[in-house]
Amino acid sequence: MITDGHNHTKHFSPDAGQSIEELVSEAKSKGFNRIGITEHYEIDYPEDGLNWMFDLNDYDRTFDQWHKEFSDFELLKGIEFGYQTHVAEEIDKTSMLIPFDVVLLSVHLFRGKDFYVERECYEMPAKDLHTEYISMMAEMCEKCDNFNVAAHYDYINRYTDKKDDFVTYDECPKEFDRFFEALISKEKALEINTKSIQKHREGGFSRCLPDAAILNRYREMGGKLITLGSDSHFPGTLAVSFNDAVEYLKSLGFTETVYFKDRKPYFESL
Numbered sequence: 001m002i003t004d005g006h007n008h009t010k011h012f013s014p015d016a017g018q019s020i021e022e023l024v025s026e027a028k029s030k031g032f033n034r035i036g037i038t039e040h041y042e043i044d045y046p047e048d049g050l051n052w053m054f055d056l057n058d059y060d061r062t063f064d065q066w067h068k069e070f071s072d073f074e075l076l077k078g079i080e081f082g083y084q085t086h087v088a089e090e091i092d093k094t095s096m097l098i099p100f101d102v103v104l105l106s107v108h109l110f111r112g113k114d115f116y117v118e119r120e121c122y123e124m125p126a127k128d129l130h131t132e133y134i135s136m137m138a139e140m141c142e143k144c145d146n147f148n149v150a151a152h153y154d155y156i157n158r159y160t161d162k163k164d165d166f167v168t169y170d171e172c173p174k175e176f177d178r179f180f181e182a183l184i185s186k187e188k189a190l191e192i193n194t195k196s197i198q199k200h201r202e203g204g205f206s207r208c209l210p211d212a213a214i215l216n217r218y219r220e221m222g223g224k225l226i227t228l229g230s231d232s233h234f235p236g237t238l239a240v241s242f243n244d245a246v247e248y249l250k251s252l253g254f255t256e257t258v259y260f261k262d263r264k265p266y267f268e269s270l
């Protein structure tokens with residue numbers, strides 16, 4: 001079973017609607033014995049009335065309780081930082097304050113705006129939008145050091161209503177190469193976000209699996225660390241589209257994925 005390394009609970013992520021009990025029970029019923037919990041932590045996020053920065057010590061203590069409560073199940077203590085250029089140093093410092101198993105970095109904003117809420121960025125040509133977004137992913141991996149995974153590189157395309165738009169390597173090869181160069185030289189992992197696959201499928205997009213040219217180029221440049229995450233926020237969505245992602249990776253010649261524990265990679269055969 002491939003570990004689902006990216007999940008949220010309502011205890012610490014303000015946009016999630018599932019309890020740890022619901023999540024663990026679903027994981028067990030789907031045959032998992034380990035998952036990653038990666039709650040949102042957004043430094044200097046645009047004011048929206050929600051609390052995107054939880055108390056790290058409270059999180060640490062809560063995990064001690066969860067480890068006791070679910071002694072027959074492995075919960076990886078993770079966090080998902082939202083990257084912006086001016087908070088890079090703060091992310092690197094914050095990620096060392098308590099012992100995490102895994103640290104994810106993400107880009108949830110485009111030019112300072114949450115494109116889930118404000119969608120004017122989709123008026124730009126898709127190629128320009130995707131190029132600027134992947135350039136941010138590259139910058140994030142260049143500027144930050146204390147992380148393990150670059151999450152959902154394709155998040156920018158989730159909320160467009162243009163069903164033929166899709167993040168592809170050919171749109172911005174230089175930016176992808178910069179992104180992969182930073183990931184590979186720092187031994188960080190590339191996440192395949194299976195919620196993105198599911199969202200594209202549900203939305204009737206003409207494509208939903210990650211662009212093969214992106215994954216082939218990552219491997220060609222020496223990228224070995226691929227991790228899977230469903231980014232589940234609500235009951236019923238853990239490990240969504242996992243089988244599709246696993247079969248797809250195998251068809252492209254990948255043989256293993258990784259999850260992180262105590263910030264070290266552990267390999268799992270596909």
Ligand SMILES: [Zn+2]
Nearest residue numbers: 080106151152
């Ligand atoms: Zn995210």
Ligand SMILES: [Zn+2]
Nearest residue numbers: 006008080231
């Ligand atoms: Zn997430």
